[in-house]
Amino acid sequence: MIQKAVENLEKFGATRGGAASRVAAVAARYFGGLVLRPDKEHLERAYSILRSIYNMLRKSNVEVGLLPDEPYSGALLYELGFVEDFASYAAEVYKYFEERGVRRVITVDPHTQYVLERIYPQYVPGFDLDVRSYLEYIDVSRVKVKISGFAIHDSCLYARFLGKYDLVRRILAGGNPVEDPYVTGRETSGCCGGPAESINPQLATKIALGRAKKLAGLSRTVVSACPICLANLSRTGIVEVRDLAEVVEL
Incomplete structure (x- = not known):
């Protein structure tokens, strides 16, 4: 959906303001489901990544339940500065989990992990969910890395704020990743440009x-x-980007 949204923002010049932005806003409200529908190949890839994560959890003897109508975490609201909207939204998400007896949430991406672990407790009174990343459950001793000689691009959130920099490297060590103290260092590696793409795709x-x-x-x-x-x-066309869950197996 991100790919489709950015394509259309660039196509219609919606981020430059004025009439284009107003028209784009109306179109997104009424036709967003059609305009932002991902390509079939992107959907299949996303499902494949999630299936890989699920299978690794099961092979690690983790019993995990799936909620078919699970709400979005609201991370983007917070990251783009809509703090009041985020606060009310987060309260609804927490209520959803409470009503279903959820005590632990296993996340599959750094933005969800960060917002649930670090930000929800600041805005949701009584928030007491145990929030873990699926990376924490991977048995490093059993990991098989299917490719070699790759570079690691770290999520800023995982590397600098959530303490996952070394864990990612332990998981991928079998693939002999190419490292550089500046390009892939914990404090020196660069950002991918997101999530600024939703407001300024040119800058992103x-x-x-x-x-x-x-x-x-x-x-x-x-x-x-x-x-x-x-x-x-991936949008740059300069490098081939693989998700961690696509290149490792247990």
């Missing part, structure tokens, strides 16, 4: 191009554990 593209060029200096194949990073860097 510029940042993504710069990041992709630096990664390409290490390897044309890049592995990331964030869907927003995957989407942004």
